Ligand code: TXA
């Protein structure tokens with residue numbers, strides 16, 4: 151990455167400036183409703199390579215391809231399994247990624263050599279406008295260094311990757327706050343690869359039961375790596391009060407759903423108990439405690455339903471060492 155030395159990303163709201171850079175094979179951070187993405191032309195292997203380099207991401211972890219219109223799905227996908235159309239009707243644009251058989255034109259680098267591609271249409275007006283202007287799909291992982299907490303504001307991206315990319319398109323704070331739900335078609339049924347912004351219960355209302363993924367995407371089930379989304383400070387998940395007793399001499403930062411705890415710092419994700427609001431605030435809270443003077447972070451698990459599942463998934467991975 152020697153050629154990037156001294157680069158400092160510009161933060162701006164100019165969709166056309168972002169389009170010029172993307173057409174030239176550059177990498178641009180873009181807002182989506184879930185988290186910020188680090189985007190490149192999905193059909194340009196050299197550009198996609200820059201995404202992996204900027205993130206320091208291992209190439210066995212495939213990228214999600216973002217499209218600006220429903221019809222564009224046929225540019226990257228070779229066939230639609232039963233229920234795919236209904237799922238797109240119900241949830242696109244929105245935080246649902248479908249893993250579907252890929253067209254040969256999609257570079258192996260994007261899919262890590264898999265014969266499937268993850269595709270979604272994001273529900274963010276700026277991202278959609280950008281995609282329509284450029285006319286090609288964008289391969290984009292979350293815009294964080296591999297394994298670290300995902301960014302939900304342009305400033306987070308600047309803090310994390312500002313010295314490695316030319317432009318950050320600022321679309322405000324992400325209003326979902328956790329990544330998309332990922333499902334795929336395997337052995338004649340839909341299976342869950344990653345819980346996320348669309349609750350599994352909602353998906354099941356459209357296509358019936360969603361199973362657990364059979365295939366392990368090797369060498370590591372992608373986005374499913376045990377340690378991921380991890381802050382630099384130690385994070386423990388469990389009942390807060392007993393956990394607090396384990397760290398009597400340390401400055402404790404707590405992440406809770408609704409209740410305030412008497413700790414050095416306490417981030418209450420949703421005083422009213424709203425899962426959507428909690429998801430929206432999760433990564434910002436983790437980052438805020440991670441960059442504070444707290445020495446240890448404690449988080450309470452959520453009810454295992456709706457978006458609570460996605461939140462628990464992120465907390466569990468973030469606490470894995
Ligand atoms: O909300 C999101 O999904 C965000 C925004 C930017 O769209 N993107 C995101 O990308 O979370 P990333 O790279 O952090 O996670 C992508 C994950 C991979 O780690 C993998 O789990 C899954 O998507 N994935 C992509 N292609 C796949 C495929 N062909 N088969 C199975 N899983 C796939």
Ligand code: MG
Nearest residue numbers: 291292300373
């Ligand atoms: Mg990610």
